[in-house]
Amino acid sequence: MTAHHRIARPLGLTLMTLAVSACGGLPLPLSPVPTATIFSGQVENGTNANPLPTTVTIVGTNLQGATLDFGGEGPGTALNINSAGTVLTVTAPPNRAGRRPVIVSTPNGKVNAGVYTFRQPTPRxxxxxxxxxxxxxxxxxxxxxxxxxxxxxxxxxxxxxxxxxxxxxxxxxxxxxxxxxxxxxxxxxxxxxxxxxxxxxxxxxxxxxxxxxxxxxxxxxxxxxxxxxx
Missing domain, CATH: 2.60.40.10 (Immunoglobulins)
Known part of the structure; x- marks a missing residue:
């Protein structure tokens, strides 16, 4: 008859295994909430009579998959984000005069990157x-x-x-x-x-x-x- 030997498990490992099982597994890591700040391009180029497209550069963290909104007036064009998710560039959209918040949205949250000013005549x-x-x-x-x-x-x-x-x-x-x-x-x-x-x-x-x-x-x-x- 073949003898079966039971391998003893250290008490500490057993208790840890039971604790993890009781809690439904290991805790999930926290979602990488984005941070963002306008680094350059806060004001539209050109003049009130001839506003010109401006490239806005935003620096931060966890910007992968981000989309932008210039105060409800559009997302801009030519959006580019580096692979590290730390630098984002975008061309501001045509707009009416005035200042707008630049809202950055990712799958893990939203952040206000700062205020952008449009140069156009006759503000509403x-x-x-x-x-x-x-x-x-x-x-x-x-x-x-x-x-x-x-x-x-x-x-x-x-x-x-x-x-x-x-x-x-x-x-x-x-x-x-x-x-x-x-x-x-x-x-x-x-x-x-x-x-x-x-x-x-x-x-x-x-x-x-x-x-x-x-x-x-x-x-x-x-x-x-x-x-x-x-």
């Missing part, structure tokens, strides 16, 4: 969101976020009478405690407001929305990203 008074700070907050909500924007929050004066604060949305959830706009520079339509973020998860788009039946200059603005963290 449309409201454009530029930045949100801080760019992240707790999933439980309660983070006070400062939003910078260009343009004039002009409402239909009949409904309601007088000035009305915009609604601020974090994704589909409405923010609380919105403060009146504060002008950044005298003589320019550049303002900031603050809002308290509601509870949420993951990446969401922050927008300003007209709170009444009609607004002269906007209904829903472009968006800037905000990330909820545990």
């Amino acid at each position: 008074p449309t409201v454009y969101l530029l930045t949100a700070y801080p760019t992240s907050g707790l999933i439980t909500g309660g983070t006070t976020v400062t939003l910078a924007f260009d343009g004039n929050l002009t409402y239909n004066p009949a409904t309601p009478a007088g000035f009305t604060l915009p609604d601020v949305y974090f994704g589909a959830a409405r923010a609380t405690s919105v403060t009146p706009p504060v002008q950044i520079l005298s003589g320019e339509e550049r303002y900031t407001i603050t809002a308290v973020a509601p509870a949420g998860t993951g990446f969401v788009d922050v927008t300003l929305r007209c709170p009444v039946a009609s607004c002269y200059t906007f209904s829903t603005t472009n968006s800037v990203p905000f990330r909820y963290v545990p």
Whole structure:
């Protein structure tokens, strides 16, 4: 009769194996969230009468598979990303005058790379969101976020009478405690407001929305990203 010998397994290895099995396997690595900053080309070339295409260079990390949006006005053309995902170049799209946030989106998240200025005559008074700070907050909500924007929050004066604060949305959830706009520079339509973020998860788009039946200059603005963290 052949004897069967059982090989003893070290106690520590056995306990570790049981712990991993109980938790459903090894934990998955964290997703590589992108970072991005405009390195050059923040302003369109040429003049107001003859704006010229500008190559925008963005540096960061984890930019593989990225797409761009110039404040809701288009992704640009000739997008190129190096193999390391650290340098991105793109030709800015034709656009109306004014400043726009450059939003970089990857499969693992969104980031605001900075503000791009278009040189074109006769700016329209449309409201454009530029930045949100801080760019992240707790999933439980309660983070006070400062939003910078260009343009004039002009409402239909009949409904309601007088000035009305915009609604601020974090994704589909409405923010609380919105403060009146504060002008950044005298003589320019550049303002900031603050809002308290509601509870949420993951990446969401922050927008300003007209709170009444009609607004002269906007209904829903472009968006800037905000990330909820545990």
